[in-house]
Amino acid sequence: MTVTDQTSAPISFRPREFEVLADGTGRLLGSRCRGCGAPFFPVRAACSGCLGTDLETIRFSTTGTLYTFSVVRQSTPAFPVPYVLGYVDLPEGVRIMSQISGCEPDDVKIGMDLELAVEEFGTSPEGAPLLGYRFRPMAGRGDR
């Protein structure tokens, strides 16, 4: 879904890890070590590379490639099956677990190019839609 028709401010399902911008696009949040440059998802308090505590919060790129995936056919009640779950490698050097949407499970391939999409992830206790992230095949490049 798109979120441009939201009348109230969009609500992220996990504000510490995922930000929904005013234009309706989403960004995954993480850390980069100012000492050694190592990137992390999610936000960390210290760097596992150099143990430095001078970390900046960064917004990751919204594109990546699929490292591996599975079609999940049994899950918890919060997640209707089937859905595709994958690990997506982002250019900054982090690997993100995400659902893959926007294509048939049979069309999902290791190495395919993906882009982040803002999609509904349930509702808040007040009934407002919560916005989360999934990755979709990049327009016109999904069958690489």
Add this chain to the structure above:
Amino acid sequence: MTTVHLIGVGMTRFGKHPDRDAADLGAEALLEAIADSGIDPRAIEGAYCGHVFQGMVTGQRILAQVGMAGLPLSNVENACSSGATAIREASLAIRAGEHDVVAAIGTEHLTTRFTGALTPDPSDPEAAVGATMPAVYAMRARRYMEEFGMTREQLALVAVKNRRHAAANPLAHFRKEITVEEVLESRPIADPLNVFDCSPVTDGAAAAILVSDRMLKRLGNGRAVRLAASSLFTGSVDTEPTSMTFEPLTRKTAEAAYERAGIGPEDVGFAEVHDCFTIAEVLRVEGLGLFGQGEYPAAVERGEADIGGRLPINPSGGLLGKGHPLGGTGVAQVVELVRQLRGEAGERQIEGARVGLAHCRGGKAVGIEGAACTVQVLVR
């Protein structure tokens, strides 16, 4: 520093126990371990109890059941490595010189705590997007198939082997052999894994009595088995994406255990490894250095990992066949090692077994390779 020895072990039947609970199962296992050791229960100075979902003070409930309350006891939780961590904590208390006799118990009444797929803790960002443990391993299986050309049939053979071993284990959850076709036709859970690729939801408990050198000399127990190493590590936080078809955490934990035991992987005669899923066994034995990377699926096909093969893997039936009561698993692996090394494993006895290894790996937390990994080396 003293060496640590195992002088008694006990284990309940693994399976569904609708009329029991975790404390009751733990008490049965503990009483059997005490009887097996021949020690006066009053000589036990401390205890550790591993469990995951059983709630507060489960270990104390076990001690109360068997009339032993009054000891120092710690409950330990390290996901699927909880029981193995209890063994390690018990061994550390002895090595530190604090105690001479310690009980380690692992228990879980899993059927009353959840159904279906195990998931990471709900606070974890990966749980929030729909992570399940079967899905995580399914993704690793797919990647392994892509990189090493493992076939779906080869993967199924791991389940076939472990169910065959379990059929020879009177305490196993599953007692019936299965075929490759049955694995391939079983209910899909997370492609490419089906339900027979997954360890079952099992109730059960196991216990062991550990003693110091000087206590062993005093007792003169001729059936004792030496705990030559018990190592534990938490996974590192990756600073870049790394291969998911190899386990640096398993390798690191194994190397620490090999060094402590003064052995190498070539000295291991048989192993109980954490086969929570078929692919997990592949990743474990290669991480442990028992088989070369990419080589295990073909080795299973050739029968090398069978009882009677070159290097038997999971002679008890493993988690896939014996069952996986989370907290009970790590202790039950040690029970199998002790029984094999004493020559008391009956129908599934490995001839000439002298060095056995047990490996557990549990838990999932975002950004780290694995939460808790243990390796125990037992020598007769």
